[in-house]
Amino acid sequence: MITEKSLKETFxxxxxxxxxxxxxxxxxxxxxxxxFLEDLIENVNFADIIFLLLTGNLPxxxxxxxxxxxxxxxxxxxxxxxxxQVARLTASTGSTLNASVAASLLAFGEKHAGAIEKAMRxxxxxxxxxxxxxxxxxxxxxxxxxxxxxxxxxxxxxxRYHHKDPRAAKILKVAGKLEYAGPHTQLAKEIxxxxxxxxxxxxxxxxxxxxxxxxxxxxxSAGTGIFMIGRLPGLIAHINEEKTQEKPFRKTLKLEEIxxxxxxxxxxxxxxxxxxxxxxxxxxxxxxxxxxxx
Numbered sequence: 001m002i003t004e005k006s007l008k009e010t011f012x013x014x015x016x017x018x019x020x021x022x023x024x025x026x027x028x029x030x031x032x033x034x035x036f037l038e039d040l041i042e043n044v045n046f047a048d049i050i051f052l053l054l055t056g057n058l059p060x061x062x063x064x065x066x067x068x069x070x071x072x073x074x075x076x077x078x079x080x081x082x083x084x085q086v087a088r089l090t091a092s093t094g095s096t097l098n099a100s101v102a103a104s105l106l107a108f109g110e111k112h113a114g115a116i117e118k119a120m121r122x123x124x125x126x127x128x129x130x131x132x133x134x135x136x137x138x139x140x141x142x143x144x145x146x147x148x149x150x151x152x153x154x155x156x157x158x159x160r161y162h163h164k165d166p167r168a169a170k171i172l173k174v175a176g177k178l179e180y181a182g183p184h185t186q187l188a189k190e191i192x193x194x195x196x197x198x199x200x201x202x203x204x205x206x207x208x209x210x211x212x213x214x215x216x217x218x219x220x221s222a223g224t225g226i227f228m229i230g231r232l233p234g235l236i237a238h239i240n241e242e243k244t245q246e247k248p249f250r251k252t253l254k255l256e257e258i259x260x261x262x263x264x265x266x267x268x269x270x271x272x273x274x275x276x277x278x279x280x281x282x283x284x285x286x287x288x289x290x291x292x293x294x
Contacts, residue, residue, distance in 0.1 A: 022053065033057075047071060050229060054222050062178045063216060069174045070209050073167045074230025076237070080161060083107040087235045091242040092250035100239045105228060113231075117223030119156030119210035123184040124220050133183055140190035156188065156207020157195055168208040175212045182215035 004015065023032045030037040033052050040049060044058065047068035051059040059067060079085060087104035095103070108114065126139050147154050159165050172189075175181045188203060188211035195201040210223060218226070242250070 021056075050226075054225075055217060062180065066175060066178050066180050066212065066216060069171060070212060070226070071230040073171050073205055073209065074227055076231070076234030079238070082112050083231070084235060084238050087239050088242040088246075089250060089252070091239045092246065092248055094248060097236070097239055101232070101235055104235045104239075108224065108228065113224060113227050115155040115204075115206040116210045116213075116227050117220055119188075119207050120214050120218070120220035120223045122155060123187055123211055123214050126187055127183050127214070130183065133186065136183065136187050137190050140187055141194060144191060144194050154191065154195070156210050157192065157203055158201045159204045162204070163200075164202045165204040165208075167205040168203045171205065171208050171212065172203070175215075180212055180215050184214035185211040187211065 021033075023030065023037075032040060032049075033056055035052070035058070040052075044052070045064065045068070048059055048064050050071075051057070051063060051067050077084070079088065083104040086107040087100050090100040090103040091097075110118075122143070126143055127136075129139060130136060144154065172181065172185070175185060185208075188207055192201075192203045192207075206227075209226075210220075213223065213226065214220070
């Protein structure tokens with residue numbers, strides 16, 4: 001008897017054009033990570049479903065509260081971030097909501113929104129080197145030394161607007177209460193101790209969240225994505241505010257605020273009459289073997 005299995009073995013044909021372990025779709029049936037969606041709708045919150053999608057497991061009550069707190073901490077930072085400015089400027093041109101959101105998300109990069117992923121990678125790679133938690137202080141000092149020697153900034157520390165980021169202090173306090181201040185968070189704090197003594201620099205919200213997310217079991221590659229999920233509602237709020245409260249085509253600066261440092265402007269030398277110029281080049285090319293080159 002010919003079966004699908006025998007055909008695959010004989011002809012090595014893959015009958016499936018797409019593969020996924022995230023969500024099953026059948027007739028009148030949707031199941032995400034093994035759970036019927038109608039059950040999830042009734043019994044879990046948004047932080048839970050994010051945890052489930054990214055890790056494959058539903059969070060415990062404490063894990064749910066911790067991830068929810070992290071997402072709240074990322075929601076907005078007024079108009080200071082480049083991505084928010086881009087969102088509002090794009091909205092002011094008359095672009096649609098989705099175009100404005102897309103423009104703002106494209107503004108995320110190594111210098112903005114990328115620190116959380118870089119910090120998670122640093123913390124996770126460093127903790128892999130630990131045999132016991134007693135190794136953390138020495139590895140923290142080694143990490144700082146290596147970055148200073150290579151003139152590199154340690155991701156997740158310092159802030160352009162805050163000497164001490166109030167969000168970082170609070171999220172670490174929440175992590176302590178929920179007992180999610182594990183080895184990665186210990187490492188982050190050890191690095192902060194030395195940086196504060198030498199440079200008066202504190203953990204920022206990206207560094208704090210990077211450590212806690214690592215202790216929650218998230219892989220560093222999910223860092224920027226989690227930042228995007230947390231920041232998206234704030235970006236939508238700014239876009240709607242720009243569209244409803246501000247005049248279109250926002251004027252961002254005055255002419256006197258632009259410093260020009262190029263060549264000094266001057267008049268062009270008077271050019272010859274166009275007809276004279278054509279005649280000049282016609283005479284020149286008639287002398288050539290291939291006058292059609294003109």
